[in-house]
Amino acid sequence: MVKVQTGVVHVIGGGLAGCEASWQLLRQGVRVVMHEMRPKKTTAAHKTADFAELVCSNSLKSMNSGSAPEVLKHEMQSFDSLILRAAMRARVPAGSALAVDRLLFSQYIRQELEASPLFEAVCEEVIEVPSEDVLRHHQSFCILASGPLTTDKLAQSLLKYCNGVDQLAFYDAIAPILEAESLDEQHLFVADRYGKGEGDYVNIPLSKEQYESFVDDILAAEKVPLHGFEETKYFESCLPIEVMAERGRETLRFGPLKPVGIVDPKTGQRPYANIQLRRENDQGSMLSMVGFQTKMKWPEQKRVFSKIPAFASMEFFRYGSVHRNTYVQGPKVLAKDLSLLANRRTFLAGQITGVEGYTESSAIGLIVGRLVAGYCTGKQYTIPPKNTMIGALVDYVTVGPKGDYAPMNVNLGLLPTIQKRRGVSKAERKVQQCDAAKQAFNLYLQEYGASSLPVQGYLD
Template sequence: MDQTVDVVGAGLAGSECALELAERGVRVRLHEERPVRMSPAHHTDRFAELVCSNSLKSTRPEGAPGVLKWELEAMGCRLLPIARDCSVPAGGALAVDRDRFSQAVTDTVLAHPLIEVVREEVTQIPDGPSVIAAGPLCSDALFEAISAKVGARSMSFYDAAAPIVSAESIDRAIAFSQSRYEEGSTGDYLNCPMERDEYDTFMDALLSAERVIARDFEQTDLFCACQPIEEVARTGHDSLRFGALKPVGLTDPRTGRRPWAAVQLRAENAQRSAYNLVGFQTNLTWPEQRRVFRMIPGLGEAEFLRYGVMHRNSFVDSPHALDSTFAIPGTKTRLAGQITGTEGYVEAIASGLLAALNTYADLARLPHAELPVTGALGSLVAYATNPATVDYQPMHVNFGLVPPLENAPRRKDDRRRLMAERARTDMAAFVEERSDLFASARRGVEQ
């Protein structure tokens, strides 16, 4: 390969893309604006920094997130093995120590001889082959350049992150260790139980608290999986008790019964010195976060290591602005990651891998990668690039996007198991058939 590919953004998608291309013998110029220009949500200059939750979602083999992880590993994904090496206990989910993970990704990228890292803000689309993986916090200048090129209206939605508290500030006489239904027979979460009167008082305080962006949001303004907890609370008094604070599967050891509601805390690192409040993405001001969240039993003296934040994310209307490979028509540029509207950490990694495959295919004059639509990733790509898609909104992988089974069983669990089996079978066949895309990765820099 005598050409260099510019990859803009060293987040999950950009880091995966750069490593995949470099492993195929392609020289990469990886642009990262941090620390020259910091985004509203990032805290470090490391690559693949997780700005919201530290969870990469479920590993259950019969669920769509679990199927996606299997598909990525079958395709030789670079970041998932790093995530597993940096994992922290999280029941049936893959959660990581975010500092160890981002540092490990950074070290891996910097050590690769075919990747040149340039710390600068990119304001224009590069002239040659490139992948824009600038994320949903893409700078205004670059996003305007993209919008001008695709000629389609841009869209935006609001995203939020949850606060993190110090482990030593949690009252262990109240908070107890337990996973719902004791998944995996270990208590990977801390639980702060609420009685009915405590829940009612907390809800009143939450709904009356001062917000950073002081307005009620329309549903289309918010990405459904990351709605601020106070916005969820506005939908009904019991909305949290049946959502993020559901006590199902938990038993308070102090009472021997299920609490009225429960706030779950998930470890941020292997040392369990910090915990994030699961589902507590928020738009509250920092003083109000201290006041309201310290009303949670067990968090009365909580020390906040990081407050929750809310920020505007931008993405393009991919079904009508990009081709089936997420390329800007008539150019040598592809988009990858959340800027395409594919939402989720693992989905971002997946889009970086796919962008690398198709960019490599262009350079090597090979057919593009056409993923089986029966799989988690293939069905998401089909949805996100289908011009018939209307009112395009950010989307996670889910079985609702997958073509239905013939003669499907009536039980949902049986249907999902068969869908997962079909997805794995079809992806394995795809990888074998497209050895021209994957064998080159095994040769790596030996080329």
């Protein structure tokens, strides 16, 4: 149980988001008590007692200009992100990726946080989200940043504020999202099943031979092995495609590849099997593969799907995956400022909001730290608009996609697209898209950034 202190922000979890949120609060002069259970109790993936432990890869993704992760870092730097500063200090050579010496990275973060007289760390497992009444009584706030492996008791407590079991997930089952522009239009058509709809679905018809070899490829593809702590506890309604294929060669044709209610305009016939893609955003630039959650390794997804003519040059915004992951249905349980609709003094930060990855989780921690600092100090901090990278991520977790809500990594599909123009290559348009986001961010800073503290540039 958190012993709520007056005028203090209680941060639950000393992972990436919790550390970044704490830092943003401290630099605005707000007192922070961070509750991190390790090493007294640990998760199945963490190995140390370090703050902001990187549980797997040591990479915080690309630094290449013209890439979404680079735009996100550019924005985080403007807010003096501690995670990013630590990463630059602990950087190890890894081409264009920002890879780090994980021990130095965590040491730097601890040292910076502990250097503040306003910071206190308590080693304990929190088992209950403090109530709004208690937090109000003490004029304090809570930031819940307990991550994808939040302990069971705390998750059960959060569930009470989530309005129903289906709004807090313990596993994700993610279908790939593709770049619409990368698909070969010769081999697809737009149609809704039984003609019911407004042309929301893109269809890829498969012949019997194509379907049979697709099933063979899925069965033979390498899959991501489950971690020891991950049980194969799939929901029947969202089984991975390889599990369906293992159940029988026809299962997929009666599942996500069912052709019923579909007529291929080229043949005037119902196809043997049919893959459907659905819009993920208003622009239609992102398309998700309906019912295609998969544990195939990422290069295997590319190899297997690319054999289908429509997908020959496919580009992914998000790969499919299935893993243990505690996260809320953000748009249903979070307010626009990332507080719980059912407990407005408790804010969610990090992967538990439904973003995916180290940098993305840190970015949400950063924004929440700033917002809560604003509430504590009477300053107003505004969330960057959704045509910036941070704004797009916040929009995703609070407003959501057109399709099903599933954890999202940073990618260019979240930003407004740049129209195709003759003589302008796709790579150039990506750079323009990133530049537009940076411009939008600079405008935001000019308008609202005056109250943030000056920072030194450390990315260059």
